Amino acid sequence: MDVSDHKILVALQRDSRQPIHETARLVGLSQSACHRRISLLEKSGVIQGYGARVSPDALGLTMSFYPEVSLSSQSEAVLLAFETAAQNCPEILECHLMMGSADYLIRLAAQNTKDYESLYRTRVAACGAHSVVDGDENGQTLAWLCALNIRPH
Numbered sequence: 001m002d003v004s005d006h007k008i009l010v011a012l013q014r015d016s017r018q019p020i021h022e023t024a025r026l027v028g029l030s031q032s033a034c035h036r037r038i039s040l041l042e043k044s045g046v047i048q049g050y051g052a053r054v055s056p057d058a059l060g061l062t063m064s065f066y067p068e069v070s071l072s073s074q075s076e077a078v079l080l081a082f083e084t085a086a087q088n089c090p091e092i093l094e095c096h097l098m099m100g101s102a103d104y105l106i107r108l109a110a111q112n113t114k115d116y117e118s119l120y121r122t123r124v125a126a127c128g129a130h131s132v133v134d135g136d137e138n139g140q141t142l143a144w145l146c147a148l149n150i151r152p153h
Helices: 003-014 020-027 031-043 076-087 113-127
Strands: 063-071 092-097 104-110 130-138
Touching: 003 020, 003 031, 020 031, 063 076, 063 113, 076 092, 076 104, 076 113, 092 113, 104 113
Parallel strands: none
Antiparallel strands: 063 104, 063 130, 092 104
């Protein structure tokens, strides 16, 4: 990747819906060169997809919860089973393998604490044999991670 690729990534992270001619203008390339580079970034897996940022509040999901999950075993089979189940659970917005007392930190969005408890009992607990070590509730999200900090090497 060169400087032009980095500029393309920054532009697409800001607005992936902008027309190709606008992206090309912003990064100083012709439309065809910009399109070719974007296609290469997609094929190589640097660009994994495109999506919309949806407001959780607009959907009534005003609370975020961060339960820490410890598995009954750290065998490869148990870890893989939990990760597969977590990936197939749309209520789990994020799942991070941790170092420390808990095996995973997950993020859930819910309408309220009652909704969270129901989600946890019916969806998260179905992901495998585990127990929650601890959990935190987020009061207010001040910033959303929308883009990675792209720096040339």
